[in-house]
Amino acid sequence: MTKYVYLFKEGRADMKNLLGGKGANLAEMTNIGLPVPQGFTVTTEACTRYYQDGKMIAPEIVEQILAALEATQSTSGKQFGSSENPFLVSVRSGARASMPGMMDTILNLGLTDKAVEGLAKLTNNPRFAYDSYRRFIQMFADVVMDISKSNFEAILESQKHKKGVELDTDLDADDLILITKAYKAKYKELKGEEFPQDPKVQLIEAISAVFRSWDNPRANTYRMLNQIPYSWGTAVNVQSMVFGNMGNDSGTGVAFSRNPATGENVLFGEYLFNAQGEDVVAGIRTPKPISDLKKDNEGLYKQFEDIAKKLENHYHDMQDMEFTIEKGKLYMLQTRNGKRTAQAALKIAIDLVKEGLLTEKEALMKVEPAQLDQLLHPQFDQKTLLHATPLTTGLPASPGAATGRVVFTAERAAQLFKADGKPVILVRQETSPEDIEGMVVAKGILTSRGGMTSHAAVVARGMGTCCVAGADKVKVNETDKYFEIEGKRFKEGDYISLDGSTGKVYGEQIKTVDATVSGDFATLMAWADKHRVLKVRTNADTPKDAEVAYNFGAEGIGLCRTEHMFFAADRIRAMREMIVSNNAVERKRALDKLLPMQREDFIGLYKAMKGYAVTIRYLDPPLHEFLPHTYQEIRVLAEEMGIEFDELRQTIDSLHEVNPMLGHRGVRLAVTYPEIAQMQTRAVIEAAITVNKEGGNVTPEIMIPLIADIKEFNYVKKVVVETAEKVQKEHNHKLDYLVGTMIEIPRACLTADTIAKEAEFFSFGTNDLTQMTFGFSRDDAAKFLGDYYKTKVFEADPFAHIDETGVGSLMKMAVEKGQSVRKDIKLGICGEHGGDPQSVEFCHNIGLTYVSCSPFRVPLAKLAAAQANIKNPRK
């Protein structure tokens, strides 16, 4: 028979999957001899079973619960429902991963008409006993029976009114006895049955209610945001109640073993005498700092300090603890590894190494890669933030905080910023490549449409600019230059603030503090470098981006998107001339104008990377992306170019595609217009020769996108090689260079062995590969993904992490096939996933050479790469 219930003394810290985090740690504390009020844990498997059985607790599980209850009672010497020495318990959720406040808790369970008498006698405090009973009835009714609290609050208010008092505390025991009666009557009125007087019935109902709360909307949303699988379920902890509110020799508190904001090695926390946990949280009384406990009760402080140290030494990590003091006796109610700021995480990890509690590798595992973002981007000033309420929440598309004046066009952003240098925030339905100049000056970008891999998101991450994308409550009227959120209107010049790490949008100015990188950061990065094998490159399209990335430790450029260079105002004209050319001669003339600019770009990139490899992807997007689409814009362009409006419009129409994502782009452009590949090759090679003649050491890597068949690759490679050889001869300078390919189409993975015969490197383009493997257009998926989450068909955005089952199996196949014909083939990834820690780990595991990510993600990727290698060392 499956064991569904564990006494605390039967569990261990490593049984988190079964007992939940809280349950496992209660068990561990019990076993190392700390003072823990005893109890038991109903497992996560019981939760799963609860749902399988149609939301009921199976009789065999009820039996095990009652047996554990019996065992716990007999240890305590108390008795459920006793009018002498009543046994009371708390019933709390506890999942594998912490989900603070998302599920339900019930305290004081076991109180009945009889037990309340016992409690009153035992504590010699009838007021306390009836107040507890009243609170329990209200909590049980609310959590278990779904009766709104307001029903009971009305009774309380009316009693206070009757007595003419203001505060709950002004009510005496008799008042509370009356109130308790009224509560029970109300309960009966609404439920049609008496408030249950059998504590075992209360218990089973309460456990069911906690299981149910796993599926409440709040919990579902939290899980989706934190990628916690629905299938895990929650455990339920049933623990003997201890009371911090039994007088001034009692109390309760929460504390961290070190300062979670700075990492400083001192106890940090708060406590209150004569109080229960909810009083600390509720904010009615102001708790005292934990350091005061030393003065108040040095013995207790010492005992708690020892326990904190003991737990730190046991868990090798900073602890977040809850405790209660009942009549002078200290009880530990919970411990867990404490959440901390990025700054604290670094300091604590490094201090623990210094203290000999952690090895370097263990310390590396203690820092969440995603947290590093906090260190690299401005954040809101926490004190100012306390008083701000977000208007809406979009997607946290690019981290950091920003405050500034609203503008609705890229031009206006540039104008305003140039005029006074004060910050602006660009607000648009969605951005397009033409907005680039406005995006550069903006402190933050807010869009109402588009996902985590939309244009705004990708570009903002690349530049390290804060961005909130896809905030669909934001209704933008670009024509009349205003936007509305839930009826509130903002016009140009109004201040708003964005938090790109949480997606929150505020309708006011909030102070920001700049990023600060300490010496700890450098230490941690040095350790990461020592313990990783996966290289980290960057996606950079401009020398400026490349420099930022180099300073963050990027080991090369894994993706330079040449098309981004063509959107600048002085270039798009030549690009458009190229596109509307009627023949190869005209096209070549336009390309000749682009050549010197492209060459300068590459020289800049090569110099910024100081000898590291630079991978240049050839023109990729469909050409219509470069052309205007409105009547007005087309008219202006036609005039500029001296061609007929109708002719230009026809050209633009003829470039329209039904499914541009699967259309005329990538290598397909180079097959139809080899002149483009020739021009780009000339620029790549001439730039490298220029830099190498000045003492540089550049080996450019030329990358052909969107290959589905080796013949496409061969066709373009031939063009590239012929041009490269010609240019070298012209300059009388020999140069090494590689020609490789993106692997971003399923067929490329399936035929990777054939492709690797000719391609000198692979770089996985997991954005497109994900789209084609799933048959999802990321531009359109938002329309139905909402329903997918609601129905739990999907639990996370398939574009956020590499889908290891589908996309990952294609990648593995490509790696194996590629290596089977070219043993030392360079293998990289340049999709957005290159900056996602979970995906970086996968890339390490399947044996890639490097990941490439946006400049600000480089440190994060390095840490993730080190962690991956520590978990699964590469031979």
Next chain:
Amino acid sequence: MTKYVYLFKEGRADMKNLLGGKGANLAEMTNIGLPVPQGFTVTTEACTRYYQDGKMIAPEIVEQILAALEATQSTSGKQFGSSENPFLVSVRSGARASMPGMMDTILNLGLTDKAVEGLAKLTNNPRFAYDSYRRFIQMFADVVMDISKSNFEAILESQKHKKGVELDTDLDADDLILITKAYKAKYKELKGEEFPQDPKVQLIEAISAVFRSWDNPRANTYRMLNQIPYSWGTAVNVQSMVFGNMGNDSGTGVAFSRNPATGENVLFGEYLFNAQGEDVVAGIRTPKPISDLKKDNEGLYKQFEDIAKKLENHYHDMQDMEFTIEKGKLYMLQTRNGKRTAQAALKIAIDLVKEGLLTEKEALMKVEPAQLDQLLHPQFDQKTLLHATPLTTGLPASPGAATGRVVFTAERAAQLFKADGKPVILVRQETSPEDIEGMVVAKGILTSRGGMTSHAAVVARGMGTCCVAGADKVKVNETDKYFEIEGKRFKEGDYISLDGSTGKVYGEQIKTVDATVSGDFATLMAWADKHRVLKVRTNADTPKDAEVAYNFGAEGIGLCRTEHMFFAADRIRAMREMIVSNNAVERKRALDKLLPMQREDFIGLYKAMKGYAVTIRYLDPPLHEFLPHTYQEIRVLAEEMGIEFDELRQTIDSLHEVNPMLGHRGVRLAVTYPEIAQMQTRAVIEAAITVNKEGGNVTPEIMIPLIADIKEFNYVKKVVVETAEKVQKEHNHKLDYLVGTMIEIPRACLTADTIAKEAEFFSFGTNDLTQMTFGFSRDDAAKFLGDYYKTKVFEADPFAHIDETGVGSLMKMAVEKGQSVRKDIKLGICGEHGGDPQSVEFCHNIGLTYVSCSPFRVPLAKLAAAQANIKNPRK
């Protein structure tokens, strides 16, 4: 050392890959003792080598050629360049597959100023000798040296003019001597060198020229149309010349061993005395029927008849032969299996079985599946066709011939046809589902855009209607109701004719003859049924289509596209109401209107299939396909539905997708609107219960499209099963049914084992699977595929046959994974490839249960399935 040259006596019929068809058969005829002018074959490998070596014949190959030449000369007793007994040869191409007229041929090679004297002496006919020399110079200059014939024709004309004669034959030997001199002078003038007087130089140059002609545009186009790989190369046959023009005891002819039009077992062909091959072809003199030879020279006729019989017995097939008689001696110049009409193919195959020359299996292999189309569709009357010239050629999208009056809208097609019953042809840029009623009445459909799997092509094939698609020279002006081809304008009511088997478009009325299916057809189909294991189902959306398919022997419906049922005028209204509904209640109200119609459809389909399985695919296309897009149409619809124009327009706008192919469609619709799946399930089940209560035996197969993950399938399966159980209870009737899925997304193949745990059958949707595996949108690929063919990156349309390397490997993976968890899983294919013989063979080989194709392709698929099983019998 590789052997690049084979004497005829060294080869065999089974060496076709190396020697080409012509070379292999010349060798075979030599070896079975038939009178063949001797010679040798330069192999296809030499051709490949020629291109590898930068278009030159390697010295070692030249050496082998000269050695073979020596051997052949010594057998003949003649000598190259001899003024007594000159050795002359023909140089002809000969690829693995016949490519008639696509490559170059040179006759009389070996003639020089000296050899021409020898020929004159030997034949005692100087006129003949100089005429031969003149022709050779012109041919060599044209084929080898790329000098236009017109240069020489001018000289000939001027000489005739000078002599005052009309015909070449009026010129005498002296004239021809003069002309020959003038030809040589012209040659020198244009080439800057003398006409080569060394026959060996002539030979090597001529062989090079034939190799080169493998790559001429004509040959490239032919290969693409016939899927002959460029990599094969051509062989070159060098054969001693024999002369049919050496007097009245000489002659030449071509003949088939049976009638290639009817299959009748009598010699069929033509000959001419005192003529060379080109005279027969040129049409200057009228050749006599081969039966006349019996009267002219019974001995020779008898000898030829014997040879024909011998060859038929040897090859077990009808032969197409060329022969020459030189001074009373019969020489065989070529034999090959003869091309024949579909009707003849059937008769010959069946007769050969009766004659004991073939087994049933061998006979099945002799009929080309694609040919069966000729029997099932109307064809042009061949005599009328002779005088017609096609204006342009589009894609042969749906076979058959049609003639009728041009109309430009579906409505007009229906109107005109109803008014007088005379045929109409619908001409459009492209068709859309709303055109369906016009397509039903049209005899033929012509579109200027779209490929082999465009809407027009798919629907036309389904209905057996002739269709030419993507004829891009056809400029359609739908507004002003006319179209132009190369400047020629056609307006409504003008007659045109289409050949959907060749893609040809004619600007006139051409008589058509109806399809005729003989008893031979039934015999062959019965044999095919006996020898195949792969089942053949049909894609049918209406009871009428289903009936047609049933009569062609379809064994079930593999794909019923329910959306096609919603486009009829009386239904689209309810469909649109459903789409613009604001909530589930409104949506359900609209769906309730669709339910009875849908149920009637299914009853009709079940009845038509008389107990065979019927697979019903749930709603698949994006909803915007059902909505109008022009201002006018939206206005009308808004009025009809009683909603605001702006509201409706916004709804339509909000449904717009960037990449609809990868958007909100397929199972994704059922996840967001489970009401639709509920309605469809109710219709499927109620219809089946109705039919079964009347004594039917229906087991419906419900097919969920576009699955990428098992959870999508499970979500919808649950909706289906709950509804199905409910309906059965309501009707108190138990029903078997299956729930399965399309496999059309790469991820579905990659996770097919997980999916097969829940899905009871798989049906490959290879249209979409091809699009996603290649990353090609079939709607957009036309824009660049032209360049892909030109550059030989692709040699065939990837949508025409299953891409075995890429798409096929995903299919194999899905089959293996599917069978690993559900051993007897039903495996089908319902993409367009189900009607392509090559793809049917692949489906057989990977172990599918059935293919499903449009009704008119059913016989073809059955034959292909039998051939596949004969080649590779399934255990």
